Amino acid sequence: MIDEIVAAPGAGRALLDDYLARYAPGARARGMVLEQVLVAPPVWLDDQSNTLTIRWSLANAGAWWGMRAVSGADSAVAAWWAEVDARAISRRRSFATAPEAIVRLCDV
Amino acid sequence: MFRLTQLVTLADRAARDDLAAALRAVGRRARSLLVEPTLEGSFNGGDLLVHASFNAAGDRAAFELEAQALLGRPATASIDSVSYSSEADGREPGLRDGIYRVLLLSIEPGTDRDTVARFEAELLAMPRHIAAIRNWRLSRVEQAAGARAWTHVWEQEFADAGGLLDAYMLHPYHWAHIDRWFDPECPERIVDARLCHSFCRVDRSAISSGG
Numbered sequence: 124m125i126d127e128i129v130a131a132p133g134a135g136r137a138l139l140d141d142y143l144a145r146y147a148p149g150a151r152a153r154g155m156v157l158e159q160v161l162v163a164p165p166v167w168l169d170d171q172s173n174t175l176t177i178r179w180s181l182a183n184a185g186a187w188w189g190m191r192a193v194s195g196a197d198s199a200v201a202a203w204w205a206e207v208d209a210r211a212i213s214r215r216r217s218f219a220t221a222p223e224a225i226v227r228l229c230d231v
Numbered sequence: 232m233f234r235l236t237q238l239v240t241l242a243d244r245a246a247r248d249d250l251a252a253a254l255r256a257v258g259r260r261a262r263s264l265l266v267e268p269t270l271e272g273s274f275n276g277g278d279l280l281v282h283a284s285f286n287a288a289g290d291r292a293a294f295e296l297e298a299q300a301l302l303g304r305p306a307t308a309s310i311d312s313v314s315y316s317s318e319a320d321g322r323e324p325g326l327r328d329g330i331y332r333v334l335l336l337s338i339e340p341g342t343d344r345d346t347v348a349r350f351e352a353e354l355l356a357m358p359r360h361i362a363a364i365r366n367w368r369l370s371r372v373e374q375a376a377g378a379r380a381w382t383h384v385w386e387q388e389f390a391d392a393g394g395l396l397d398a399y400m401l402h403p404y405h406w407a408h409i410d411r412w413f414d415p416e417c418p419e420r421i422v423d424a425r426l427c428h429s430f431c432r433v434d435r436s437a438i439s440s441g442g
Contacts, residue, residue, distance in 0.1 A: 184403070191406070218406070225403075229360075
């Protein structure tokens with residue numbers, strides 16, 4: 124699972140700090156494993172946007188639905204993303220896998 | 232075709248079988264009628280699933296009135312109801328002893344038409360990716376009642392419960408692609424979090440047999 128957030132100009136560092144301090148603990152409790160955090164460009168910008176890319180993993184599709192059931196019922200999660208949207212230019216969440224896993228994932 | 236689907240939550244579940252029999256009796260003018268107990272795993276799906284189609288709008292209205300009389304309080308706690316008229320598609324019209332599933336959903340007011348059209352197109356592509364979906368129909372709701380102003384009805388049929396609970400739910404086209412329209416964590420979300428997901432057994436296809 125990949126979150127890609129284009130922060131408002133100058134807001135990247137604080138947004139990432141809040142993401143890790145306020146969002147990540149709950150995400151871990153929902154079964155998500157934090158794999159990687161990337162910042163582009165690799166310098167904090169105070170008058171332009173940093174793009175934050177945060178990659179998580181989940182054990183399988185069942186774990187994904189378990190996470191989804193909990194987050195979907197938690198109004199604090201929706202409120203968090205509303206706040207992020209106010210502090211970001213854009214964002215995207217996508218779900219990806221290695222190409223060699225596609226056939227297995229689709230064989231359900 | 233004039234269709235009606237109602238998810239009936241009973242105040243007293245002991246009354247379920249009698250009510251089901253009474254509803255079948257008043258559905259005599261229906262071209263097809265399904266009145267079945269919902270199965271374990273339904274979510275906001277009620278205790279009884281009523282799905283009927285009629286040749287005339289007047290017949291549907293008459294059935295609604297008669298059903299309303301039967302389903303008034305105190306027997307019934309709540310009803311989620313949708314009327315619609317679109318046609319079905321499918322790959323197994325002769326399905327026997329299968330599972331009928333319906334999802335009621337409500338798109339957020341103000342969502343632009345192009346986005347709604349994309350959402351509908353992606354939902355309708357699910358059967359191309361998930362072979363367990365044997366018959367299907369996506370409809371815009373003409374009249375709705377219940378917990379939300381339901382805007383869409385998404386119906387599918389499966390050969391068995393595994394087709395719904397495993398193949399449909401666990402396919403990545405569903406959870407990794409379609410669900411972003413529903414997921415409050417995704418910026419693309421346009422669907423209200425309140426959903427009715429209900430399913431029941433069917434002797435024969437309730438979607439392809441004119442239902």
